[in-house]
Amino acid sequence: MTAPVDTATVITTEGAVLDEIVWRHYGRTEGVVERVIAANRHLESFGPILPAGxxxxxxxxxxxxxxxxxxIWG
Incomplete structure (x- = not known):
């Protein structure tokens, strides 16, 4: 098992996608994107492609x- 990743803050550049940000930081997206959205409710007001800043x-x-x-086989 790997150690938990510490809290970090990212400021997006034009055209950023949350899945890619999560993948780069955590190395996985399964079940993680939802946690990031829960911690950042303001992301719900954006579409899949995020603006800068x-x-x-x-x-x-x-x-x-x-x-x-x-x-299951030798």
Whole structure:
């Protein structure tokens, strides 16, 4: 498991996309984009492409669950 990522703040550039910002910071998007939106309710007023100058707080997250690989064939 990896350690939680600390809180960070990002200020967007023209044409930024939240999924990409989340991916670059956390290395994953599954279940994370929703947490970032919950921490930044003002993002709900924008469409999928963000304008320049939007401040986004990237909250700390618990580590990603460890994935177990189960071999069903030898």
């Amino acid at each position: 939007v401040r986004i707080t990237l909250p700390p997250l618990p580590p990603a669950p460890e994935r177990r690989v189960i071999r």
